[in-house]
Amino acid sequence: MSVQPLSRYQEAVPEYGRPLAEAPGLIRVVARNPGPMTYHGTNTWLIETSPGWVVVDPGPEDPDHQQAVLDACGGKIHTILVTHSHHDHEAGAQALARLADAPIYGGTHGQNPDALTLPGLSPVRTPGHTMDHVCIDIGDGRLLSGDHIMGWSTSVILRAPNGSMSAYLASLKDNQTRNYATLFSAHGPPVTEPAPFIASLLKSRLNRIARTRDALTSTPQPEPQLLAGLYRNLPRNLSRAAAEMLGSMLEYLEAQGEAVHTTEGWRRD
Numbered sequence: 001m002s003v004q005p006l007s008r009y010q011e012a013v014p015e016y017g018r019p020l021a022e023a024p025g026l027i028r029v030v031a032r033n034p035g036p037m038t039y040h041g042t043n044t045w046l047i048e049t050s051p052g053w054v055v056v057d058p059g060p061e062d063p064d065h066q067q068a069v070l071d072a073c074g075g076k077i078h079t080i081l082v083t084h085s086h087h088d089h090e091a092g093a094q095a096l097a098r099l100a101d102a103p104i105y106g107g108t109h110g111q112n113p114d115a116l117t118l119p120g121l122s123p124v125r126t127p128g129h130t131m132d133h134v135c136i137d138i139g140d141g142r143l144l145s146g147d148h149i150m151g152w153s154t155s156v157i158l159r160a161p162n163g164s165m166s167a168y169l170a171s172l173k174d175n176q177t178r179n180y181a182t183l184f185s186a187h188g189p190p191v192t193e194p195a196p197f198i199a200s201l202l203k204s205r206l207n208r209i210a211r212t213r214d215a216l217t218s219t220p221q222p223e224p225q226l227l228a229g230l231y232r233n234l235p236r237n238l239s240r241a242a243a244e245m246l247g248s249m250l251e252y253l254e255a256q257g258e259a260v261h262t263t264e265g266w267r268r269d
């Protein structure tokens, strides 16, 4: 199976802290937090709406980044939105809220994003990567996709109670029906051909789940043993992510009646 579509959206290291015009009324400022889970860093998105600038994902707590975002908005921010309660997205939200005297929606400290009423902008619930994840539909076929769909890498789907593989697959299928033209994610460049990309995400995820199911035997195996068999030569800095992914796939298989969790580990049903 080709993995090509999954690694198609790469880019050179962007200039940190500099406003990048990505589309009409849509600016990206990249935070300086590169890493194995964040690619070159978190994309903070600035949306121009009639009441004012809306900032999506203020990024990690970094005074230089928050100042760069405020400056890019001409010193005035109407609303701050957080796609989900992960550090690299929301840790800077409260500092930015204080600087700009703006309300926060979403994430750990924000108001319920469903309560947000702004012209031309609507939150779309996309549980999976985390249960509180929302994407932001900004009209004209454009979606800010957070960590739900990213062009540079597949999303890590956390195990319960933080994430859910079945919710993730349902969210992806829901996205498919909405026929977006462009996805602007929280890490990496925009996904300009969402339909084949989402189809390839679903396919590769279902393949991984099938491989996990095939690794189960009638004798229970502890998770570390399954992990070692399924993910060979895993870099140490990705082992926690892989353990979460395996956990969410096993929970999915359990819900489908294809795996059983015992005190000695997981076996097939």
Ligand SMILES: [Zn+2]
Binding pocket: 084, 086, 129, 147
């Ligand atoms: Zn995340």
